[in-house]
Amino acid sequence: ASEAGDHDLVIIGGGVAGYVAAIKAGQEGLKTACIEKRGTLGGTCLNVGCIPSKSLLNNSHLYHQILHDTKKRGIEVGDVKLNLTQMMKAKDTSVEGLTKGVEFLLKKNGVDYLKGAGSFVDANTIKVALNDGGEQTLRAKNILIATGSEATGFPGLEIDEKRIITSTGALALTEVPKKMTVIGGGIIGLEMASVWSRLGAEVTVVEFLGQIGGPGMDAEIAKQAQKILGKQGIKFKTSTKVVSGDASGATVALNIEAAKGGKEEVLDSDVVLVAIGRRPYTEGLNLEQVGIEKDDRGRLVIDQEYRTKLPHVRVVGDCTFGPMLAHKAEEEAVAAIEYIKTGYGHVNYAAIPSVMYTHPEVAWVGQNEAEIKASGVKYRVGTFPFSANSRAKTNLDTEGVVKFIADSETDRILGVHIIGPGAGEMIAEATLAIEYGASSEDIARTCHAHPTLSEAFKEAAMATYSKPIHF
Ligand code: FAD
Ligand code: NAI
Numbered sequence: 001a002s003e004a005g006d007h008d009l010v011i012i013g014g015g016v017a018g019y020v021a022a023i024k025a026g027q028e029g030l031k032t033a034c035i036e037k038r039g040t041l042g043g044t045c046l047n048v049g050c051i052p053s054k055s056l057l058n059n060s061h062l063y064h065q066i067l068h069d070t071k072k073r074g075i076e077v078g079d080v081k082l083n084l085t086q087m088m089k090a091k092d093t094s095v096e097g098l099t100k101g102v103e104f105l106l107k108k109n110g111v112d113y114l115k116g117a118g119s120f121v122d123a124n125t126i127k128v129a130l131n132d133g134g135e136q137t138l139r140a141k142n143i144l145i146a147t148g149s150e151a152t153g154f155p156g157l158e159i160d161e162k163r164i165i166t167s168t169g170a171l172a173l174t175e176v177p178k179k180m181t182v183i184g185g186g187i188i189g190l191e192m193a194s195v196w197s198r199l200g201a202e203v204t205v206v207e208f209l210g211q212i213g214g215p216g217m218d219a220e221i222a223k224q225a226q227k228i229l230g231k232q233g234i235k236f237k238t239s240t241k242v243v244s245g246d247a248s249g250a251t252v253a254l255n256i257e258a259a260k261g262g263k264e265e266v267l268d269s270d271v272v273l274v275a276i277g278r279r280p281y282t283e284g285l286n287l288e289q290v291g292i293e294k295d296d297r298g299r300l301v302i303d304q305e306y307r308t309k310l311p312h313v314r315v316v317g318d319c320t321f322g323p324m325l326a327h328k329a330e331e332e333a334v335a336a337i338e339y340i341k342t343g344y345g346h347v348n349y350a351a352i353p354s355v356m357y358t359h360p361e362v363a364w365v366g367q368n369e370a371e372i373k374a375s376g377v378k379y380r381v382g383t384f385p386f387s388a389n390s391r392a393k394t395n396l397d398t399e400g401v402v403k404f405i406a407d408s409e410t411d412r413i414l415g416v417h418i419i420g421p422g423a424g425e426m427i428a429e430a431t432l433a434i435e436y437g438a439s440s441e442d443i444a445r446t447c448h449a450h451p452t453l454s455e456a457f458k459e460a461a462m463a464t465y466s467k468p469i470h471f
Pocket of ligand 2: 185186188191209213215241242276277278323324325355
């Protein structure tokens with residue numbers, strides 16, 4: 001059946017996974033169609049994820065800095081006011097520019113963009129329920145599923161995106177809540193807590209585990225992050241679970257108790273953000289019709305070449321295995337097209353960076369210390385604090401540390417964990433180092449410009465096998 005098709009490739013979903021695959025396929029000369037039901041391209045990331053959150057993080061940081069961090073720098077300002085409507089407009093302008101840019105790139109690469117919801121009719125036929133009404137049917141030699149993910153709800157709390165919100169509501173509030181409670185101290189919880197706390201909300205984060213930061217963050221770094229964010233005004237209740245909630249009153253009441261059980265306490269807030277993770281979204285695809293399988297967490301089951309049980313149907317991005325990150329989706333999209341085109345593709349899952357865009361930023365790549373310890377590998381740790389870095393000192397922005405972990409026999413870098421100014425940019429160097437199989441000494445013997453924050457990175461590498469110069 002797999003030789004049939006008006007199109008070489010039909011992609012369902014125009015998020016980062018889908019649109020990147022579409023561009024790559026167009027470049028490779030495959031006759032490609034991309035189906036997206038949202039009305040705009042770019043998926044969660046561009047519309048209600050990475051991009052709008054970074055806009056609000058950047059501008060709320062500026063506002064907060066002007067309010068609290070200019071006097072000592074010799075800048076005196078008066079009458080600082082928040083114009084939330086304008087801040088939201090600035091965010092919308094960035095989003096619109098980028099989603100339209102993606103549409104242009106699809107056109108430029110000869111991809112047919114269909115606005116509507118795609119579903120399987122049979123193994124090679126996709127039906128599109130068009131947003132404008134009507135239906136279109138596409139025959140495809142290859143099919144790529146890239147339908148992404150959605151926020152996981154909290155039982156008993158109905159999301160209205162106004163008082164009980166997911167990240168989508170948190171990116172579009174029309175006024176600053178007086179009291180906001182965040183359920184889940186993962187990346188979404190902490191980024192959104194930062195935004196609204198900087199803008200004036202009293203924010204409490206309730207986290208089930210003893211540590212904030214979500215999966216992957218190194219425990220030592222997470223502890224520092226909690227301390228620094230705490231100083232900024234965010235309250236934390238770790239090792240605490242939300243038992244139930246009631247939104248029928250003027251405020252939302254959450255019943256919380258210690259994770260291990262104990263006395264219940266009531267938390268009242270104007271807005272509750274549910275940020276306890278995301279789950280794959282594959283609704284309405286009619287997968288049963290063609291026998292494509294999900295695992296117990298709803299992830300579409302694939303092999304190493306992204307193939308489902310039907311070898312011409314592949315899956316990439318949030319709706320399958322691996323971290324739910326835009327850059328992971330992008331790598332997979334390119335690899336999947338390369339498999340279709342040449343039979344070979346590759347993603348190095350050991351070198352996918354993670355960044356939390358708070359201030360300071362937290363970024364890491366490779367394994368954390370607990371994971372390395374558990375693996376039984378002997379390792380060495382090298383750290384360097386930003387308080388000893390000349391540039392951080394001149395910038396009056398010295399909170400944080402760079403932490404290297406390397407194999408104690410070979411010195412090969414196993415993980416790098418950073419909390420500090422510019423960590424999100426700096427982690428690219430660590431990712432490259434891991435990709436190239438570098439040792440900590442390779443980094444330490446590479447000349448880094450002075451005065452830059454990246455000297456802290458170099459000196460942490462130095463501290464791993466020898467001693468740093470400036471600490
Ligand atoms: P999605 O972006 O979810 O795209 C899937 C698309 O498919 C959607 O647009 C959907 O409408 C469409 N679709 C679904 N079913 C159908 C159908 N049947 N027919 C047609 N279309 C369909 N990641 C980062 O790396 N960095 C960040 O800073 C970051 N920040 C984030 C902030 C927030 C608040 C959130 C929620 C997420 C963030 N992420 C971030 C995660 C990132 O958004 C996702 O990893 C990424 O969007 C995954 O891309 P995707 O293409 O797999 O899925
Ligand atoms: P997450 O999985 O990162 O964190 C969820 C947190 O909620 C965990 O710490 C978990 O222990 C806690 N939790 C779960 N159930 C709970 C409960 N009942 N009560 C209290 N705490 C509970 O999920 P999050 O933050 O929702 O983000 C989803 C995904 O979006 C992430 O996996 C991430 O990949 C992606 N994302 C990435 C960003 C970035 O790269 N900067 C930004 C935002 C999201």
